[in-house]
Amino acid sequence: MDAYLLKKDFPVLDDKTLVYLDTAASSLKPKQVIKKLDEYYEKYSVNVHRGVYSLSYVATQLYEESRRKVSEFINADFDEIIFTRGASSALNLVATSYGLNNLTSEDEIIVSELEHHSQVLPWQNVSNITKAKLIYVPLNKEGRITVENFKKVLNKKTKVVALNYVSNVMGYVSPIKEIIRLSHEVGAVVSVDAAQAAPHMRIDVKDLDCDFLAFSGHKMLGPTGIGVMFGKKELLKDMPPIEFGGDMNDNVNLYDASWKDSPYKFETGTPPIAGAIGLGAAIDYLNNLGFENISTHEKKLKDYAVEKLLKIEDIIVYNKTSETGIITFNIAGVHPHDAVTFFDGDNICMRAGHHCAQLIIKWLEVVATLRVSFYLYNTIEDCDKFIESVKNARDFFKSVGF
Amino acid sequence: MDAYLLKKDFPVLDDKTLVYLDTAASSLKPKQVIKKLDEYYEKYSVNVHRGVYSLSYVATQLYEESRRKVSEFINADFDEIIFTRGASSALNLVATSYGLNNLTSEDEIIVSELEHHSQVLPWQNVSNITKAKLIYVPLNKEGRITVENFKKVLNKKTKVVALNYVSNVMGYVSPIKEIIRLSHEVGAVVSVDAAQAAPHMRIDVKDLDCDFLAFSGHKMLGPTGIGVMFGKKELLKDMPPIEFGGDMNDNVNLYDASWKDSPYKFETGTPPIAGAIGLGAAIDYLNNLGFENISTHEKKLKDYAVEKLLKIEDIIVYNKTSETGIITFNIAGVHPHDAVTFFDGDNICMRAGHHCAQLIIKWLEVVATLRVSFYLYNTIEDCDKFIESVKNARDFFKSVGF
Amino acid sequence: MRDLEVLYRQVIMEHYKNPRNKGLLNDSTYKTIHIKNPTCGDDITIQSKIEDGIVKDVRHDGTGCSICCSSASVMSETLIGKTKTDAKNITETYLNMLTNKEFDESVELEEAVVYRGVNKFPARIKCASIAWKAFEGTLEESE
Amino acid sequence: MRDLEVLYRQVIMEHYKNPRNKGLLNDSTYKTIHIKNPTCGDDITIQSKIEDGIVKDVRHDGTGCSICCSSASVMSETLIGKTKTDAKNITETYLNMLTNKEFDESVELEEAVVYRGVNKFPARIKCASIAWKAFEGTLEESE
Ligand SMILES: Cc1ncc(COP(=O)(O)O)c(C=O)c1O
Numbered sequence A, B: 001m002d003a004y005l006l007k008k009d010f011p012v013l014d015d016k017t018l019v020y021l022d023t024a025a026s027s028l029k030p031k032q033v034i035k036k037l038d039e040y041y042e043k044y045s046v047n048v049h050r051g052v053y054s055l056s057y058v059a060t061q062l063y064e065e066s067r068r069k070v071s072e073f074i075n076a077d078f079d080e081i082i083f084t085r086g087a088s089s090a091l092n093l094v095a096t097s098y099g100l101n102n103l104t105s106e107d108e109i110i111v112s113e114l115e116h117h118s119q120v121l122p123w124q125n126v127s128n129i130t131k132a133k134l135i136y137v138p139l140n141k142e143g144r145i146t147v148e149n150f151k152k153v154l155n156k157k158t159k160v161v162a163l164n165y166v167s168n169v170m171g172y173v174s175p176i177k178e179i180i181r182l183s184h185e186v187g188a189v190v191s192v193d194a195a196q197a198a199p200h201m202r203i204d205v206k207d208l209d210c211d212f213l214a215f216s217g218h219k220m221l222g223p224t225g226i227g228v229m230f231g232k233k234e235l236l237k238d239m240p241p242i243e244f245g246g247d248m249n250d251n252v253n254l255y256d257a258s259w260k261d262s263p264y265k266f267e268t269g270t271p272p273i274a275g276a277i278g279l280g281a282a283i284d285y286l287n288n289l290g291f292e293n294i295s296t297h298e299k300k301l302k303d304y305a306v307e308k309l310l311k312i313e314d315i316i317v318y319n320k321t322s323e324t325g326i327i328t329f330n331i332a333g334v335h336p337h338d339a340v341t342f343f344d345g346d347n348i349c350m351r352a353g354h355h356c357a358q359l360i361i362k363w364l365e366v367v368a369t370l371r372v373s374f375y376l377y378n379t380i381e382d383c384d385k386f387i388e389s390v391k392n393a394r395d396f397f398k399s400v401g402f
Numbered sequence C, D: 001m002r003d004l005e006v007l008y009r010q011v012i013m014e015h016y017k018n019p020r021n022k023g024l025l026n027d028s029t030y031k032t033i034h035i036k037n038p039t040c041g042d043d044i045t046i047q048s049k050i051e052d053g054i055v056k057d058v059r060h061d062g063t064g065c066s067i068c069c070s071s072a073s074v075m076s077e078t079l080i081g082k083t084k085t086d087a088k089n090i091t092e093t094y095l096n097m098l099t100n101k102e103f104d105e106s107v108e109l110e111e112a113v114v115y116r117g118v119n120k121f122p123a124r125i126k127c128a129s130i131a132w133k134a135f136e137g138t139l140e141e142s143e
């Protein structure tokens, strides 16, 4: 895998001075994906499932072919893949359809302070409504979810475990497979937030044996407006739809109606057709490179950058030991929003704030952090520019009196 | 407005033999919209609202600029526009957030058999859960919703009126403004399904005084995966979000959280950014042409085609008097799915089935119908080809023994 | 329109107009499966009665286009009297033929072979398969 | 980095390090408004006390970047002692200046004029405006 060559696939990087280090928020898109979107809009931009004419048949085939690609991508079955607006929508679907209909005040839901708001807030809502208790896994001193700590909160009352596969702030990989095994022993289902895992590592839902899993297209080279919810067939079968309307129903009468089987039961209305087709193209691109190459590359860049960062005075790195391409840090005494404007001046895109994960920011006892995240199109030169800019930023802010 | 010239804007119509008469299912997309999508993906394909760097600022400006365009498009205020996955999602949002939280078994909801499943099924669900009574406006003998019949079902118990602005099967324009006035007299709120109105006529939510209104991008030259829910500010203020997660919250604590104001309260996660930006471009395109020109053109084609159809033996037209570009019909004795394959052979795209509106199909006492719908890129030649094909189809099916 | 003409002129119209073995029985020795075609609303119910490894009877009812309804009728005629193994084999061969997959040309599909023409109309393949898929379902139920 | 340097070297750092009129009062004669910047989490509360058409006091508290926090401090110094009409006028002028709208250059913005440099950093305009927007809110409340 040659990142210098790959850069050419990403039109945003035609600006050679740009250093894009905000993939954890959204990835850039390769030409191959953009072309696929154009192809849909230029050649067969018609609706799916409904038309009996050829163009509509082609559109439907391509839409469903993407579902097949997604299913193979995570080793699921075809009808276990539900297309949603994004990971947030997918995680809400799990909580609303499964959570609201299966939990009572006797039950417990395990989450963590390491979750993105889109994983923790839907379950906070389920807890508010059903009175099931929300239980937080205590994080270890690095801010990790560990099997040891997980065991402390798991018990017979646990009905749902909702945790991340990879944290979008700390970049840690959770011991999710072991957590799932333990959860199943007490009869709990596990919903995995894989928004930061899907772009970076091979996911195998059969091997993990997870019950639900969610991710977004736009973080893995795909278009905006498309996400995926995986659910085990047996679970989906008994779950009610949460949106009602065209295409998801079977027979409609004045006062009652029946639904199609999964996945269609959960996909009402005209779906994000172009989005799904574009996601299929993104998966092709990733498969072509291979996840082993991608994650090795990211890890190399991250280790390189962390090593250099640690040598700069006044730099605080919060996740030195992380296994993925995310670095969360601060310049001592400088508010991250001040800092990020400096980096922007050097045409380096990075994130400052709470990263939609206020609980871990509070846990870190800071107001906000800076975050960079490396991906397949980043190079050692990007790292060097970044490190140089960090040094200059530190010097600048000290010089003006921070 | 010159439809011959406009055809050049639509790449799908590069196939000169193609006659696209299925706009009511989904419209074709002009180059201008596709270009705008490419521009987002090629120049600033980053996340919105979150980044403090320039690219993200540009993306956010463009995303929010589209919201402004949509608000002006229907004469709403900026913060009354919520982006959704589509009209179906928007109509579900109204029913779930407003309906489930405001209705009781004492209340009544007025709908009609002329509704698309995406308007009637969400309220069937609200009725099932809240036990509010679902009441159907009796249709007149043409299959229309009339003010007279509406008055028969409106009463002090009516809390919600959920009807279409334009029917996707009959093409009738509902007397929605008068219905809204009457509904407000008894204190009911009105949710308007404008999925078939937005592409074809000027909508003015202030003039209509409607409480909610929904439509989709893909039916009005825009991308798939984007829709709009309009709600009056005062109503949105008191409505709870139905999806929880990133970007919609204010302060997040372990066991509680607070929300942003509308519209952000209802838009969790990374939004369909490209979709919203593309919808803005579609609105520019439509504004440029002017709705008066568009609807005059459609009506002309439709009247021309109906007149010719009525002269063909064995053709049954179900909506002769409709005011818009939709014709719903059958060839006597021929199942619409058999017929549509014939038309497909002539490269004419049209729809056969129940059009996600089984109730009106049952009301018509048929198993299914054929439907053609005209739009700005259709011409008299398209009509002629269509009519010719209808004649040939009729002859063919008779000849083989139907 | 040549392809369409070939398709319709043959067996299809005859069985569409005069369906054989139509109408369901209220008989618990029959296995019943109901399938809908989500795309277009075709709706078919198939019943089969297997006794001593022989397909004793096949019944059908429903609404749909000519391809859908006729194929149910043709299927019933083709399969009644066959051994269960043969019936299974014919069904599999027929479905492979429809979807342009490799299929065993030596298997005798009888009149059902005319549906080969449907593969010129990919959007209609489902119409020609749902009756047979439903029959497959009844076989599984009887196991 | 010239633009950034110019911006920070001036008034901003001085007020960021030594904020004037900081800390809220528990006094019902003050109107209080709390605003957050949804983009970046800046969080500021402004109090104002208007008496006899005069801005008697302005208080502020919160967390945020240097631009956000300093601008609250600068604002308090600029507005205390002004008539309500002048304060309103200054606020409007300031906000127009920030967003590159036309503004009345004859209005004396005093130290607040340094925030003109923020318009080189469009993503930070909100940081420089929320304190002033909150002040506007307190004026509306006092009407
Ligand atoms: C009248 C009407 N309402 C609602 C919808 C649903 O729109 P969408 O499929 O874009 O969600 C449609 C389109 O099929 C429609 O015609």
Ligand SMILES: Cc1ncc(COP(=O)(O)O)c(C=O)c1O
Residues within 6 Å of the ligand: A024, A025, A086, A087, A088, A089, A116, A118, A119, A164, A166, A167, A168, A193, A195, A196, A216, A218, A356, B246, B268, B269, B270, B271
């Ligand atoms: C860990 C994690 N979960 C969920 C999400 C939500 O994804 P989206 O914004 O695409 O809905 C994100 C992205 O922000 C994330 O990083």
